């Protein structure tokens with residue numbers, strides 16, 4: 089299968105006052121084109137940090153320490169993979185939203201309570217699909233002009249003004265990207281003058297519309313105002329269409345509502361709409377159903393499955409729930425304390441779990457026919473400031489051997505496309521993923 093993204097030996101740490109949290113311990117995973125790939129594991133095992141690292145949105149005090157992240161889908165990377173670990177923030181901005189989108193755990197906290205649904209989904213179109221929105225607007229305006237509506241004698245001048253307005257938009261976007269690039273460099277600044285510079289840049293970014301003379305001038309010219317309204321209309325048409333595709337009932341009405349007026353399931357659909365507005369190739373869904381009741385959860389999972397068949401190529405699904413994995417994923421990696429311990433196709437994993445942690449996870453799922461007490465994995469996920477030596481699972485493992493305390497197990501391919509990192513299976517042929 090063709091890869092869409094991968095990580096190789098990824099180490100991410102958090103530098104806290106208590107000590108260094110070694111959150112990722114050399115994670116190597118990959119997502120194929122056209123698949124729904126799951127990351128599963130207990131709370132705190134590193135699922136979110138893995139995908140945040142892949143999107144390069146790990147924030148201070150966190151840092152990607154070493155390793156590689158390859159994305160195989162931008163124009164530049166179509167033929168060969170480029171490691172994005174050292175790439176600039178401006179470059180990442182072209183990837184995020186355009187190629188990868190992410191939906192987070194709690195829909196309500198991802199939405200802005202003071203902006204209408206239309207404004208929030210529209211912002212995503214504005215940011216990522218502006219050239220298309222401008223083109224459509226210009227086409228409509230040209231049609232109006234050609235049909236004799238409006239100022240026909242001034243056709244040429246109007247077209248010239250439209251080109252100006254477009255340049256203003258492009259200039260605005262370029263300025264924002266340039267500031268983001270500088271902000272990224274100053275992210276971890278400790279020097280007082282750098283911190284002042286960073287704060288000034290943040291303020292400048294917020295007020296760029298007001299501060300840029302050309303943008304400011306345009307906002308006072310009636311023609312530009314009219315043009316802007318036309319763009320807003322084009323975006324609104326797209327937002328309503330997207331909401332309709334996502335099964336939002338009465339989208340013409342919902343577009344003007346505010347998040348608090350919608351149910352949890354509907355809010356999650358809006359968050360998905362924001363993520364999909366730019367047609368990403370990969371959607372990362374971080375526990376998107378964790379706070380929804382089971383019927384709504386089933387609807388959202390269904391929606392994500394349908395979307396994968398229509399709008400998006402691949403889904404990276406994060407969950408702690410093996411039931412959800414069985415329902416939506418094609419392939420899955422089990423994570424434990426910052427390690428990817430087992431990877432297989434979902435059917436194979438459920439039929440033939442190898443790693444003691446995977447077996448423990450499966451045994452701790454309640455079953456209808458179960459008699460007696462539910463089996464659990466003894467102990468808890470370790471504190472990653474002082475992770476266990478060797479295999480991080482060894483203090484909780486019923487099969488722990490001496491070697492497990494001393495050496496981190498390498499990942500081997502136990503059977504076709506079934507990988508495991510456990511000393512119980514080493515001694516067999518070592519294959520790199």
Ligand SMILES: Nc1ncnc2c1ncn2[C@@H]1O[C@H](COP(=O)(O)OP(=O)(O)OP(=O)(O)O)[C@@H](O)[C@H]1O
Nearest residue numbers: 102104109111130131132133134135136137138472
């Ligand atoms: N900002 C942070 N500062 C310090 N440690 C952090 C930070 N974010 C994550 N960690 C640590 O990184 C480790 C992995 O966390 P992560 O959020 O990836 O877990 P998870 O598997 O996604 O769990 P959950 O399902 O609860 O989100 C944990 O030990 C966590 O405490």
